[in-house]
Amino acid sequence: MPRAGLNSGAVLATAVALADSDGLETLTVAKLASFLGIKAPSLYNHILSLEGLKDSLTTQGLRSLLDRSRDAMAGVAGQDALEALGHSQRSFAKEHPGLWAAAQLPVAGWSEASQTAANAYLALLLAVLRGYGVTGDAAIHAARFIRASLRGFIDLELGGGFGLPQNVDASFSTLLKMLDAGMRTLLDTSASAGPLSHAEERSKRSVLVASR
Structure with a gap:
């Protein structure tokens, strides 16, 4: 079940912050999900794939x-x-x-x-x-x-x-x-x-x- 308050805009904003702070090349689904406090499979409720992100x-x-x-x-x-x-x-x-x-x-x-x-x-x-x-x-x-x-x-x-x-x-x-x-x-x-x-x-x- 998607986390309350989490949407595609919030996911993208978090991805931007991680890419700016740590480098785009370090961005992964697992890292983004961990930062958002959710499990990696749950992230796919908001993105199609890492490439899509x-x-x-x-x-x-x-x-x-x-x-x-x-x-x-x-x-x-x-x-x-x-x-x-x-x-x-x-x-x-x-x-x-x-x-x-x-x-x-x-x-x-x-x-x-x-x-x-x-x-x-x-x-x-x-x-x-x-x-x-x-x-x-x-x-x-x-x-x-x-x-x-x-x-x-x-x-x-x-x-x-x-x-x-x-x-x-x-x-x-x-x-x-x-x-x-x-x-x-x-x-x-x-x-x-x-x-x-x-x-x-x-x-x-x-x-x-x-x-x-």
Whole structure:
């Protein structure tokens, strides 16, 4: 019999707290059930599976990351938007490392909610790139480049990978300047390629989601 007062929202909130405090990779059904004070089989009254729970965490992680980034980017474009994106994602990852990790999981084959959130994240990156005038195939390559660069730096920092005494904030500012410079080198290529049609953009979004 389900524990009184326990529902799927409370289970998800507890999973978020455990993922943030101990790491997403440590989250198991047994651990979550123990923390909630119930037996593991009883947890399946509120979740379908561990994978389904991680799907929900991914959706929440992406939505929270999007909200933080959109707020930071409001009213700015170009380099300012890119820097706002970078700083907002880094601060989110520090505050919610478990949700950050969940937001990096592949969504191909997962719920429509996760895939919709992933497409919205891609749309945000493409909006930043339009501020530079980068469109077409160049925008897809650039979006991957930005995502890989930010994720690589943030994951290394969260994992304690920067052990030298030089200031890490200064290194991150340098990364953002290098990304900005890279976007500017794509202007001529993007201009010659022309903008994506609506059908092409939808197709390329699906390809990128499948590669996450």
